Amino acid sequence: MKNTLTLLFLLSVVSVHAQKTIAVVKDTDELSLNIKKLNQTYTENDFSLWDSLFADDAVIYINSSKMDKQTVLAGFKGHHSIFNDIQIPKTRAQTKYYKDGTIWTNNWFTWMGTGNKTGIRYSNRGNFNFMWKDGKIVKLDCFFDNTPLNMEIAAQ
Numbered sequence: 001m002k003n004t005l006t007l008l009f010l011l012s013v014v015s016v017h018a019q020k021t022i023a024v025v026k027d028t029d030e031l032s033l034n035i036k037k038l039n040q041t042y043t044e045n046d047f048s049l050w051d052s053l054f055a056d057d058a059v060i061y062i063n064s065s066k067m068d069k070q071t072v073l074a075g076f077k078g079h080h081s082i083f084n085d086i087q088i089p090k091t092r093a094q095t096k097y098y099k100d101g102t103i104w105t106n107n108w109f110t111w112m113g114t115g116n117k118t119g120i121r122y123s124n125r126g127n128f129n130f131m132w133k134d135g136k137i138v139k140l141d142c143f144f145d146n147t148p149l150n151m152e153i154a155a156q
Helices: 002-017 030-043 048-053 069-082 147-155
Strands: 023-026 054-062 065-067 083-098 103-115 121-133 136-144
Touching: 030 048, 030 083, 030 103, 030 121, 048 054, 048 069, 054 069, 065 069, 069 083, 069 147, 103 147, 121 147
Parallel strands: 054 136
Antiparallel strands: 023 083, 054 065, 083 103, 103 121, 121 136
């Protein structure tokens, strides 16, 4: 009985440690660096890199609302007429290369901007998840609090 319990314990320990790797994670690869560049060019109101990296038929969700590439780019460009001194001082990006060929870059950041109408300085954390195919972003899931945007639009 004691040997059976010892064997069961050893098997459970081995099975916990025998998990398979399903993805390789990188944070200094070209895709991760491109996402950090997207943040930088966004703050500079330059969307040429955005336009070139996104597939024309990319599917984008902003807080669960489905949008197309042109609508999203126009919206992000519009931030610069609603806010000034836009900054993304803290960003982290890492790309997961899954064994099935799927590639996702996860981006966590802090967005900051001052409302043109209210003068309020906002700080807002966000999480964007980019799916890549053939070197293009084909899907983007964005999660952030849109309260600052709503407050500035209401003040217009």
